Amino acid sequence: MTEHFTGPPPVRLELNRVLDALSSGMPADAIESELVDMKEEPRRRGGRKEVLPATTTNEAAASYLAGELACLANSGGGAVVLGVADDGTVIGTQLDVDWLRHRIYELTDRKLTVTAAALPLRGERVLEIVAPAALEPIRFRGKIRHRVGKNCVEIDAATWAGTHQIRMGYDWSAQPSTRTLADVRAAALEVARDFLHASGEAAAADLAAASDQDLVRRLNLCDGSGALTNAGALLLCSGPAVIDYRRRKVAGGDAVTRIHRSGRSVLEQFAQVIDAVRLHNPRVELDVRWVRGQTYRIPDLAAREAVVNGITHRDWQSPTATEIEHVGDRYTVTSPGGFIGGVGPDNIITHPSVPRYPRLAQTMAKLRIAERQGIGVDRMHRDMLALGLPAPVIEQLPGPSVRTTLLGGEPDHAWLELRARMWPANACDDLDFLLVLDATARRGWISGPTAAAAMQRSRAETTDVIERLTQVTVEDDGKQLFVEVDGDPHADKDPYDAAWQLSNDVRARLDASRRRLGPSRDQLLAGYARERGRISSTEAASLLGSSANTARTALDDLERDGVLASGRAQRRGRGFFYVPAS
Missing domain, CATH: 3.30.950.30 (Schlafen, AAA domain)
Structure with a gap:
């Protein structure tokens, strides 16, 4: 009823x-x-x-x-x-x-x-x-x-x-704690004001100018009597060490810096860790057309967002600290508590934000520490992929806990040059485009289902992205960026069912790029045949960027090795293809 x-x-x-x-x-x-x-x-x-x-x-x-x-x-x-x-x-x-x-x-x-x-x-x-x-x-x-x-x-x-x-709508962070305004640390309020001023927003500056008590109240961290919520007690009062940061130059080496200090608020611990991450995150020079200046080997906003998520969305009922391992250019943040609200590794980019503790998440957003639009994970992916670095790996571990891994390093200059020449100009910052192009460059080709998995989008959304990608050109020669694999029987039908690759000109630009260090020749052809159910010499030549004779020789070698088999008894004639060996 x-x-x-x-x-x-x-x-x-x-x-x-x-x-x-x-x-x-x-x-x-x-x-x-x-x-x-x-x-x-x-x-x-x-x-x-x-x-x-x-x-x-x-x-x-x-x-x-x-x-x-x-x-x-x-x-x-x-x-x-x-x-x-x-x-x-x-x-x-x-x-x-x-x-x-x-x-x-x-x-x-x-x-x-x-x-x-x-x-x-x-x-x-x-x-x-x-x-x-x-x-x-x-x-x-x-x-x-x-x-x-x-x-x-x-x-x-x-x-x-x-x-x-x-x-059921229960928010532990909004429940009253036994702490009051008298327990608030002055140093924590100063950190809060620093974050507000750093945003450069007039509204944030106005909030930072409020008195101590008004600041706490306007952040919605206490009730009318001055009793702090659990979120207020976490962020502003002294407590145990809840973040454990270790910096090592090499795996297995001694920690050159460790931050694991009690007696401070979560805000203070967070600010100290962010400063340490920046101190130990080397800068590199960029000089690629419109991208000039310096950047960090691990993008700064991505590194910060990983820590923000490890604090905001962790399970605060667990005594385990949020652990940050910063080893060389590898940066991992592991926080107690698994995914909630239907969020998981296969939808975390596109799933609406589901905070474990809404009041805490709202406060972090008001302080301009966390993304107010719930797009922090998107930003992490975009900032990593924009520099030609691998996409973040976000996974749930037994326990449960959630681990975010960022693999930094020298920006990929061939990739940056390609992005600088994409037309229309805004295409180079489109996260969906970056995800599909990254997967295509690493795999050698892509199809609708693999593109959908990379973007974490539906069939209809994926088809739209592929169709828009086919309109993107490389500015200096006007040639297409993204093309169908020649010889694919699904070509010119449903874009989702077709096989796609970067154009020969684009692949030539990326020859010096680490993104071309993907599958070997045999792995590329065997993988294509396995996923598509067949492969012809025309398709193989398109994938390899080679002549038909070279492609046919490669396919014959795979057949001789028992990887592929003839698609029909008559080996001659138009339309002959190979299938995966049973």
């Missing part, structure tokens, strides 16, 4: 979207999401992958679904469409709905009650099975699992409780 007032819940809306997309023939892996999975019924395939007759009961299917649906329930709820293979083939299911619901209930220690219904899909019967949000952790085979992106990972009960509180 409440849906008449509130509208359908998100799971229902997403389930409707997925079912509509499946009805139109889209493949499952292109449309499944964090809320809805497509599953083929286990044990419905024979030894030759043929579909076996359906039955009304299937213990293997019930056990598998119990684990997947428990995971969805622990993540705030979700749904499974049963009877759809990964490639989008609808094989259907004849499982009895009442039997399946009862078995899932029994297999989850009588904790999970799902709703299920049969419906037609492309001439077959499938089941939609919906798991409600769990009010207490649901275990399957003794383990608690929840979703990180589109994957299920194991967590402990305490971590689940923390994420559940966040889903």
Whole structure:
């Protein structure tokens, strides 16, 4: 009844979207999401992958679904469409709905009650099975699992409780602490004012000019009686060392600098670490057309944003410090607490920001320390890729904890020269373009699915980016930057299904670049054949930038080595191609 007032819940809306997309023939892996999975019924395939007759009961299917649906329930709820293979083939299911619901209930220690219904899909019967949000952790085979992106990972009960509180709107950082305005450190307020002044904004300068008490109140870090919130106590009062920074010149070497000091506020510890990072982050000269001056070997804003995230989004219920290892040009920030709110490594660039502690995140933004638009991770990626450095690696580790790794070094001058000559001029700063071009340069080619994974965007968004990239030229000769692989049978059809590469002229510009140190000749051709299911001498010549004869020789060598096989018995004639050897 409440849906008449509130509208359908998100799971229902997403389930409707997925079912509509499946009805139109889209493949499952292109449309499944964090809320809805497509599953083929286990044990419905024979030894030759043929579909076996359906039955009304299937213990293997019930056990598998119990684990997947428990995971969805622990993540705030979700749904499974049963009877759809990964490639989008609808094989259907004849499982009895009442039997399946009862078995899932029994297999989850009588904790999970799902709703299920049969419906037609492309001439077959499938089941939609919906798991409600769990009010207490649901275990399957003794383990608690929840979703990180589109994957299920194991967590402990305490971590689940923390994420559940966040889903319910509980904000620990906004709760009252036992500290008051009298406990605020003067040095912490000075650091706060320094950050406000450094922004150069008039509104920030006005906030910095406020009295001590007004500054704390305007930052929303205390109540009317002067009692500090937990966020206020963290940022402004003395406490244990919560950041552990180590600088080593080489891996395994002694730490030349270590900052791990107690008796200071989090703001003070943060400011000291940022100063140390800059001190030990060498500068290099840039002299590339419009890019002149100096930059850090690890981009300054990227290094700072990694620390900001390691403080703002960490689990403050954990006693573990946020650790920063600065070894040579490698910079890692590891903070306790896993991803929350559906954010994961495969969507962190595009997923809306989901702060673990909203009040703390808001204060960091008011102090101009964190990005107010929630685009800090975007900036990290753009600043690294703009200089020709590898994209940040952000991953969840057991514990759980989140680790961000930045690999700095000398900027890639060939890459900078290319960016300087891209037209239109604003193309060189487009993060989507940088992500796709970086992946293409490293892999030698790219397709819609790999471009989508690099950008963390949908099929429609990826198609739009590819189409826009084909309009980008290199200014001094007007030639295309991004072109289709010659001989690709999908060329001139759907851009998402086609194979793409950098033009020969662009690749020639990058010959001296570290980005050309990608796969070897054999790895490039074998990888293309494996992912595309085939490769012709025309495609190979396009990928290698060589003659057809050279490409044919390379393919023949791979066939002789057992990597490729003939695509048809008749080896002569137009259209001959190779396939991956079984």
